[in-house]
Amino acid sequence: MDLTLRSYRPENLPEMIEIWNQVVEQGDSFPQDTPLDAASAQAFFAAQTDTVCALDEGGRVVGLYILHPNSEGRCGHVANCSYAVKADRRGQKIGRRLVEDSLKRAREAGFLRLQYNAVVVTNERAIALYEKLGFTCIGRVPKAFRARTGEYRDTYIFNRAL
Template sequence: MGIVIRQYRSEDAVQAARIWNQVVDDGVAFPQEEGLGADEADAFFTSQSYCAVAEDDETGHVVGLYILHPNNVGRCGHICNASYAVSRDMRGRHIGERLVLDCLAKAKEIGFRILQFNAVVASNVHALHLYERLGFVRLGTVPGGYRLDDGSYEDIVLFYHTL
């Protein structure tokens, strides 16, 4: 199996929504509480500055994705933000790393200068280690910044990477 990272297309909506919704349903990474239907997903993914999917080049199945968009506007519009999702059955195969690396290159190509993560949940140790290994700088921690499904709160970590 080879993984190809390519730009999202509308025909990816059903598969991309399934993966996105898995992360939302897990309740330990994304801020969203409701999943996306195929039409909502297509509108959401196409509204981003860029959206990419990781595709299994043998089966054509989408196994991961990322969205890239401004983190702010105006004088801070050069800072972008991104979110990543990998299908549950494909985690642990470094697909997330490939998505992050592609995102860093695409963000720079688009003209962003900094990629900032506002809310990496502290228990997401795989993401924390990946970002640190890829040279992201830890800005700090927001105590209790993320509400888990059980109603408890967990810290979030902020990161940035200069492009």
């Protein structure tokens, strides 16, 4: 599949909001529990170090990620990312392309490491991908995520040098 990965543009926001909200509403991987609207999405995506879209051959947004510091100040050299792939396009290696691109862009932005703070233990596809791409699980946090069902699930912390 031919994908173009580039920083988002304002005209991408409607598709980005749709994809992001699909993941939020699923309630099994993102910490957010409130969908984005046009105003909150514009502010949210603009506040990141970078927000990148994956566009298919027709120029449609099929995935995106946000890149930003994991913390601030003396810990600001560690990046964090969140990824979202359009529901009907999952399983097509779009997520892999997003992660690989984020590693490159994080390095170019001066980050030294990339860390995921809350990978839900039931997110098996993401866990397998992160491990294939050289991330190490450095911890498990019991009952750190509240799923849409109300069930509490453990999360992993994954980290990788850039």
